[in-house]
Amino acid sequence: MDKYSDEDLLMLSGIQHIAFCERQWALIHLEQQWAENVLTIEGQFLHERADDPFEDEKKGDAIIWRALQLVSYNLGLTGKTDVVELVKAPGTDADSIEIKEKKGRWKLIPVEYKHGKPKSDHCDEVQLCAQAMCLEEMHKTNIREGFIYYEAIRHRTRVDFSQTLRKQVEFFAKRMHDIYETGITPPSDFKPHCRSCSLKDLCLPNSMTDKFSVNEYLKNALDYNF
Numbered sequence: 001m002d003k004y005s006d007e008d009l010l011m012l013s014g015i016q017h018i019a020f021c022e023r024q025w026a027l028i029h030l031e032q033q034w035a036e037n038v039l040t041i042e043g044q045f046l047h048e049r050a051d052d053p054f055e056d057e058k059k060g061d062a063i064i065w066r067a068l069q070l071v072s073y074n075l076g077l078t079g080k081t082d083v084v085e086l087v088k089a090p091g092t093d094a095d096s097i098e099i100k101e102k103k104g105r106w107k108l109i110p111v112e113y114k115h116g117k118p119k120s121d122h123c124d125e126v127q128l129c130a131q132a133m134c135l136e137e138m139h140k141t142n143i144r145e146g147f148i149y150y151e152a153i154r155h156r157t158r159v160d161f162s163q164t165l166r167k168q169v170e171f172f173a174k175r176m177h178d179i180y181e182t183g184i185t186p187p188s189d190f191k192p193h194c195r196s197c198s199l200k201d202l203c204l205p206n207s208m209t210d211k212f213s214v215n216e217y218l219k220n221a222l223d224y225n226f
């Protein structure tokens with residue numbers, strides 16, 4: 001049975017924010033504050049390109065879906081993909097689907113576009129995996145991998161949708177709902193990653209002495225019991 005209904009759905013894109021910092025997520029999604037820095041502006045430009053309806057809809061043998069609407073009633077999230085590539089699959093492949101007016105079976109492969117280069121944390125991977133979990137629920141299939149295209153290196157990296165990553169997605173989706181329910185923005189607490197945060201001038205985090213990192217934060221998510 002679904003855990004959430006339409007009225008409960010939160011923005012999927014917020015999962016990258018909460019994976020980075022709970023306070024950042026709350027400032028953006030509870031308090032609707034947003035400060036554009038160079039990183040977010042470059043990111044928007046890339047997303048506009050990914051959403052461009054005039055781009056080719058075929059890439060070799062693959063079919064390209066752009067800006068596909070997503071929903072998961074298990075995670076309580078809604079949003080859209082940058083790109084989903086549909087790749088021909090052997091008829092025996094259980095992780096494939098049929099598509100109306102297309103012959104054969106197809107595997108779904110989500111692709112997300114990011115500015116910059118791969119980061120040391122896993123926030124981007126968490127977001128892509130959340131998209132995959134929405135697609136799985138919507139199309140009743142399994143998706144084992146996706147890709148993140150990084151503009152700075154003009155290369156895409158493969159993301160394995162492991163159980164560990166899926167557990168992090170479930171954890172962060174639940175944290176979004178828990179915090180949303182309370183309506184209370186967590187207090188500021190300066191961490192090393194605050195330096196690249198687009199909200200640092202609004203957040204005004206305090207001392208820079210704490211050694212806590214995003215990776216430690218993500219790792220702590222694995223200890224969460226559902």
Ligand code: SF4
Nearest residue numbers: 021024194197200203
């Ligand atoms: S400045 Fe630091 S504490 Fe404040 S929202 Fe950004 S990451 Fe979170």
